[in-house]
Amino acid sequence: MISLLLVSSCEDDSEAAPEASFTFITDDDRVVTITNTSINAEQYYWNFGEVGSAISEEESPTFTYASDGTFKIALSAVGLGGVHQIVQDVTVEEIIPPGIPVPKYKLITDNLSSNFENLTNLNDADTFTWDFGDGNQSSDASPTHSYADAGRYEVTFTAAGPLGSSVLVDSVFVSKELKINNGTWDDEPVKNDNRIAWRNTALEKLADGVFGDSDYYAKATSSNNHTVGGSYAANLTTNNSSSKPRRWLYQDIIVSPNASYTITFWMKQKPDAGCATYANIYEDHFDAPEFIDVSEKIIASQTYDDATGSSTAEWIEQQITFETGSSSEIVFFMTNDFTASEQAYYDDFTIVKN
Incomplete structure (x- = not known):
């Protein structure tokens, strides 16, 4: 009797190095829709390059930017074979129809007093509403507001005109004392x-x-x-x-x-x-x-x-x-x-x- 022993082998690529890659599309509302094309990865960490934005661990996330501009999207792909990171630029712009006001302002602070200088095009807007994030509001074009306490506040600025209105939400920081932590290099006992x-x-x-x-x-x-x-x-x-x-x-x-x-x-x-x-x-x-x-x-x-x-x-x-x-x-x-x-x-x- 002749016995045949068949041996089959295949390469185990479970620990192959990950390769991070992705594509994306944008729309007129600053929304970026991402398609993850990475290989050999099990976890994903996304940094969208915008101030204050959280890290996403979704495989193919969708992200909305708060302002126009060019940002850097960083993807770290993690697998058994290690970590691979890539960075791509994305440019987003909200397309607003002509005549619709675009709220803009410049902030000047002196301790807890904040002056909001209105830079909105007055040909498009004639009514303004400010919510300073501490329970106080104003309808002045360029108001000055004094905060009771130091901290970060979410300011909502609405500009309205004959053809419509737009809203700008911004994060404002006010403080009694502005400092760099351990600026003298003597704060710690060790x-x-x-x-x-x-x-x-x-x-x-x-x-x-x-x-x-x-x-x-x-x-x-x-x-x-x-x-x-x-x-x-x-x-x-x-x-x-x-x-x-x-x-x-x-x-x-x-x-x-x-x-x-x-x-x-x-x-x-x-x-x-x-x-x-x-x-x-x-x-x-x-x-x-x-x-x-x-x-x-x-x-x-x-x-x-x-x-x-x-x-x-x-x-x-x-x-x-x-x-x-x-x-x-x-x-x-x-x-x-x-x-x-x-x-x-x-x-x-x-x-x-x-």
């Missing part, structure tokens, strides 16, 4: 904890796959500090001559839209050593390292090199001014680059509304 306010751990974790294994966060140093009576300062080391490829300062700051701010800080770095510090203001919170240095996400930037310092290694006061536009939360992000093995120090960060 030295290494002084950098907590200047970290985004989610960004740091994802950055390992982009820049290589690193600590990313700044050091807390007591050997060089600017604050009178203080103990610590931030220390960013060289990017390219150590085992740590990049370090940075990251902090989310709550702001009001349509406003101007200035951040002031003190910096100390060795002159004539190829030192350069880069400060960027990003339009919104981000966790994806692919957003770093993306010009569309940056609303202001400044480079501080030998030309903006002094001829000796001493503390120099520096500033960066920015307009928030539609942003109600921005990111202050600072990193450095060196052609030589040097370090830089930073202290006494403050922010004021202009």
Whole structure:
């Protein structure tokens, strides 16, 4: 008797690396409908690039943007074989028929007092209604309102004219004291904890796959500090001559839209050593390292090199001014680059509304 043994084999691709991909369509109401075309993935995380928008875990989500513009949609596809992320630009615009008013305004705050300067085209609108989000309303064209308490409020602005009306819903932040958390690097009793306010751990974790294994966060140093009576300062080391490829300062700051701010800080770095510090203001919170240095996400930037310092290694006061536009939360992000093995120090960060 002859027995035949048949052996069948197939390749197990259950742990194949995921490949993130998607397509989308938009309509005249700023609605984006997404079709997920990823493979080898079981979970999906969507960041739509809009201020305050939540992360979606739907497979093929639909998202409505609150304002016109170009945004970045980031998809992280997760499978047994790892994580893959892609970013695509999407441009949305609400098409409003001619003659329908488009509500616009500029906000100017002084502590808890807020002046809403109406920028709506008066040829289209003749009636205005404001709901300040704290139970108070106004029918003035450009009202001034004083809030009782600091905080974030949802302002609803309605502009009406002969051909119809439109509504703008905006998030406004007012405060008695505007500050950068741990601006003096002395708020925490434990030295290494002084950098907590200047970290985004989610960004740091994802950055390992982009820049290589690193600590990313700044050091807390007591050997060089600017604050009178203080103990610590931030220390960013060289990017390219150590085992740590990049370090940075990251902090989310709550702001009001349509406003101007200035951040002031003190910096100390060795002159004539190829030192350069880069400060960027990003339009919104981000966790994806692919957003770093993306010009569309940056609303202001400044480079501080030998030309903006002094001829000796001493503390120099520096500033960066920015307009928030539609942003109600921005990111202050600072990193450095060196052609030589040097370090830089930073202290006494403050922010004021202009």
